[in-house]
Amino acid sequence: MPIAERDPPKGRRESYVLPKVPVPPLKQTLDMYLTSIKHLVKEEQYQKTKSIVEKFGEPGGTGELLQEKLLEKSINTHNWVYDYWLDDMYLNQRLALPVNSNPAMVFPKQDFRDHKDSLKFAAHLITGVLEYKKHIDTRALPVDFSRGQLAGTPLCMKQYYRLFNTYRLPGLKRDTLVIHETGSTEQEHIIVACKNQFFVMDLVVKEKPLREMDILSQLEKIVKMAENTEERQPPFGLLTSDGRTEWAQARDVLIKDSVNRESLAVIEKCLCVVCLDDPSGMEVGDTSRALLMLHGGGHEKMGANRWYDKPMQFVVGEDGVCGTVCEHSPFEGIVLVACTEYLMKFMTGSPSKIGRATSVSELPAPRRLLWKTTPHIQGLLKASAERLQRLVRDLDMDVHKFEVYGKEFIKKQKMSPDAYIQVSLQLAFYRCNGRLVSTYESASIRRFHEGRVDNIRSATPETLAFVKAMTDEKTSLSDSEKIKRLWDAINAQTNSTIAAITGMGIDNHLLGLREISQEIHMEMPEIFTDETYVASNQFILSTSQVPTTVEMFCCYGPVVPNGYGCCYNPQADHLLFSVTSFHGSTETSSAVFIKALDEGLVEMRDLCKTSNKPQSNAAAASKAVEKSQGAGSKPQSTPQKTGK
Template identity: 95%
Template sequence: MPILEREPAKGRRESYDLPKVPVPPLKQTLDMYLTSIKHLVKEEQYRKTKSIVEKFGEPGGTGELLQKKLLEKRDNTHNWVYGYWLDDMYLNQRLALPVNSNPAMVFPKQDFRDHKDSLRFAAHLITGVLEYKERIDTRELPVDFSRGQLAGTPLCMKQYYRLFNTYRLPGLKRDTLIIHETGSTEQEHIIVACKNQFFVLDLVVKEKKLKEMDILTQLEKIVKMAENSEERQPPFGLLTSDGRTEWAQARDVLIKDSVNRESLAVIQKCLCVVCLDGPSGMEVGDTSRALLMLHGGGHEKMGANRWYDKPMQFVVGEDGVCGTVCEHSPFEGIVLVACTEYLMKFMTGSPSKMGRATSVSELPTPRRLLWKTTPHIQGLLKASAERLQRLVRDLDMDVHKFEVYGKEFIKKQKMSPDAYIQVALQLAFYRCNGRLVSTYESASIRRFHEGRVDNIRSATPEALAFVKAMTDEKTSLSDSEKMKRLWDAINAQTNSTIAAITGMGIDNHLLGLREISQEIHMEVPEIFTDQTYVASNQFILSTSQVPTTVEMFCCYGPVVPNGYGCCYNPQADHLLFSVTSFHGSTETSSAVFIKALDQGLVEMRDLCRKRNKPQSNTAAASKAVEKSQGAGSKPLSTPQKTGK
């Protein structure tokens, strides 16, 4: 379904004014690829890969043919990589959305005095959402500009326009991202989840928009309706927590009945979902709040009080656990941050306006969504609940606040905080495992039309040299040599970042070459079936910087069974890390990784204090790298996956 955009406000620079994503030179990408993997694989394997890559890049060979086709695609489309990337990163993925794909933003813990307080908060939050949506629809949001070394470049705004008007529809082999027309009258309602029931809250009644008191009144009605056990419906939200193929199969069964078909259509067109949660029964700390956002605690707690296909899903818990869990395919974390920071400032800085556009007596009763069930459907719900519970039990999360120092100390060393933290993550992984692995760090390419992200491969040869110097007790390198290696690692990370954000990264380019070979019905080139390429796209360390200016943090799960998900939020005097792994892997432990990370951060501080003189080649690292690179997009590599 195409999106119909309004004309931009006068004087505003929209995404179609931005340049197209470039196609990097073939030789440059192939050389960078070999450099990125040489130190991560065995020598014999590298020699084989090098031969395959050189053959692919021969003059007049397969690589040049595919490069020519890719250049033609660039000339004939607005963004040559967007469709490939969206399918590969999200829509083709078959894993369940909770933990594996959907990130969460955890709001500050709220101190609600009673149940009515939480509903007031929810009503005020919905009011803020409607105000922000109005700013999006009327194009009143200020255009974002890049920061850091390449500051001042306008960034594509299209992701903002897809915060509330999109829906991820499950498919048997590939999902579909449905995009409703901006400002559509079909989207004049939200879905409220309460006690695993779903209700329609119309935002416009008799052509009048509801004010905050009206919204609160409707929420109170919904809570009372949800308590009516005689009308209680089965917990159909559980189906959205399942694998995408399983959910698509279940949906095909559901839509055979017109009642179910209508309920699904109403949810699909909603503005957002608001989940009114009861008390979790858990000790409320950073880690437990993050878990409740990511998966709701499973079907025994709030896991069924969700609809995971909807990109914007706000959670308001009676015990003050609040946040948002997002279907990630329409937008990146930095756009989510901008939206949620606006809402947090609205919540704290704007007094609650309890006026009303209509009298309470004129407000219709919210509609409960109804479902027709059968023994077969009951079996599907039970199976979904069991699979969600296994995922809940398997997730190993540790939200950790490193308080020894923050980004201000790093800046005083004339280093990029992001590059510094990435090197620290490599040091922590090496200390735990004695090796480095393919690492993903999201890099925004929003300086281009419809730009999403590319990958910064942070496990550089220079990072390996540094972590070896810090951990090898057999070699006694001087502090001066260690400091030189730290600067080399930071320079390499900075250069990789600049390449990625300017469209010169290797992952999108290789993905495009692979996909264009399929479009022209070519046998998959050996470079993409090679063991090295497959392994290099299993991102055991998946990382993203998601900085905030208000008190909240982002989290997400690992992208491979034996991997870590690490989202970090650098603040002036502390660094906040959300680290995830799976209990089912004998290779990982979030607590052990955090301990190694702490140790490495302290050691790096001590080294900087001893040898605080930057090397002559550090000009590129002397400024902070663009902070919008922490786009919050995570790769969805799986053991069967060969793409980025």
């Protein structure tokens, strides 16, 4: 049965106590908010917003009342922002999970000799998953510690305990994050998807866990069963690719029948989903592999061979296209990286045990999940397929490897690679659009109890001054002035990062003030209905650093119709970017953005070569910035949202 979200898993508890997320001073947040938007809006609009913000922050005014309520909540809860953030970022969002919310991790291309090879890979991968799950259940995972700024601080491990025992249940207005007890016997099975069919593979038979050769044997049986066209079921996985309200409505129809109710219950309690994909028929490159992970290529390819509500979904394609697709609400990208890197190292460092043990005799065949359908349900499936196909056609993806230099060159300039790359993204956007826009960069706040992320607002006034120096004022400024402006931009980005990771970011605080006003039934304060606040939370540029130590990369979609999603992975001698946008927007083009990014990175290198002397003592802080800000969380895609 699900347990309360605050209940820890059974087993050994960590011996440290993390502090609570702080509530920043009200005036500090309001001042930082005004600074963050002043250069992004017209002067007339800014003056109107400034007046609204000052009124909100007056002594004895609305802001102080809400701040007091928030401080009270902080005293009485483990984490005052967690539920606000989870609802606003994920559970209240109504758009489809593929592209709009679920990120993907793309594994190295595998060279399978035949179909049996791909099943051996899947069996070995499942074995690794079970090993990792054992570490989680026994609390044997080593505690993560912060690096860089405030190095050595222990980090909250709670997200790891959400990897395999959670499920995002669709709701008409709000989804629910269902959490099962760690180590529950309800979770002694996985779901295997093959040819749009779903099969239950029990992991424990006659009280004995399956060994790797048993798992392979079961996978072989599943493939044979899936090829039986006479027993083939409709592609019900398509429903999970739809908008959350549409899926919730369809689920309400399904559960009226006991057969469907039972199949849904089995899926919702599974450990993970393993998708055995047919060859895609696409040319296998980085971009095509990323597309197949994000949306499966639509219903005509592997888009129905998925169950998008399950947080951990592993894809093994017969053509070597492999990776994970993740429902994002239980955990951030850094936790996903830790899990998948463990699995990749397990795959290469732990030999397959197939053929080295005796199989459990007479294993019961895996069970095909059955569905009862009606003309109404068939219509729902058709509508879901059409909407997924529109999303597939609209996504503009470009995975690009910048090979001129990597993070080692940036470090030699005594600059933070993350801050440097963030400035380069702003330069690229400015080149394409002649302006800067509200930008999201995820910053981990795991140094606090149940910490998730806050936002680093990367489009700073200092960055605007630098990008203008490299474009509008290119010929009128000396290299020394440009270098100075670059350092100012780097330092501003560094300071914003430090503020965010230490709980002093503005976005979570403003969200908390907004939401607590509704809890006490106050009319929504004008600061939150002001056009500037609404626009400042439309993140046209949504970014995240997701670094890996093994060969793989993360990708995700844009969060607004006219925006870009940019996930980057800095390596020693190259920088990998996964850039997404929508073809339906006349304002965006992933290829154009990548071209501008390339040009800007080369120009920044050439500028750095003229001088590598730090321009301020903030450079030391730049070097020390914690790399855990690459949390991999992104705000959700909706043009109406007013929260982070």
